Amino acid sequence: MNSGLPVPSTAPPAPDVAADLPWFVAHTRPRREKKLQQYCQRDGIAVTLPCYRTIHKYRGKTVEFRKPLFPGYVFLRLSPDQKQKVFQSDHVANLLVVNDQARFIRQLGEIIEALDTDLEIFLAPQIGQGCRVKIKSGALRGMEGWVEQRYGPATVLLRLDFIGQAAAVKLQADELELC
Template identity: 40%
Template sequence: MNPIRDEAIPDLAIPPPGKAWVVLHVRPRCEKKLEAFCQRSGLPAYLPLRRKVHRYGVRERAFWSPLFPGYLFCVSTAPGRSTLRQNRYVANLLEVLDQARLVGQLLHIRQALAVDDMVEVMPYLAAGRRVQVTAGPFKGLEGIVQRIKGRTKVVLNVDMIQQAVIVEVDSTCLAPA
């Protein structure tokens, strides 16, 4: 079962007053444990996962790993943030100043993962031309266009954690944003 399409994914929207999205910087290899803790505690959390395949000779093993290792996105109240800071899996808690921007970027990432769960992660790119995809499965997404190995790719940035996801798009489906 693809966890990206699971119905348990929280509503990625701007939370009501008194609640806010926070980015949890997580201790190594504790992302899924912290997500389970958040679910048990009634805190909506979003952990983007991607499918990876390891080959061992002739055999293959597919598994789901965090798209952004070391980060979990969570909606919390002020007292909830205090509880999260005390959790042994949390290394740091990053407050999100621009809630709308983070939600928009997470929606773009979720849409890209719904189409292709084998996306590539690459370093954050601040430079480049901002574009919008006008057709195809990624229609409506905004990102930065890059040419990599002669192919057109769009980089979807998550500014808050300085990470990015890259998807391949036909250059005829792009327009300046």
């Protein structure tokens, strides 16, 4: 079980140095966001990885996880020398330039502020009534169906057609992907 300590979302090397550096968006290799964050923290590179809290129950035990809000992306403040170093980490697939630095800083600040409230926040795919979806996890993994109804941001009523019969199941939206 998690100790309850929050996963740090930022680790600037020094406030006066990092404040003058431009922001970049690192597109990471698959499932390497936290490894890149640790690498940057170890090397004194300013890094921001917005994470949200998710709770799962396994065999009666409640387990808390911290997952990246933007899978595959980490936000960095880099000098030209640090850019090269980050690429050499083998965690980065591409670095994207942030064109409007002021707007980016404002939006990232709002996201971090919302995450600090510890409300349940997650990216929800645009899954609406009538959309064809595929189940990503669980006993019905791989099955396809149609969204009948949404119950709030997280729960979806799904119609599955199999063996000539239709069944409706309630699933979490994060267990689905658009076909």
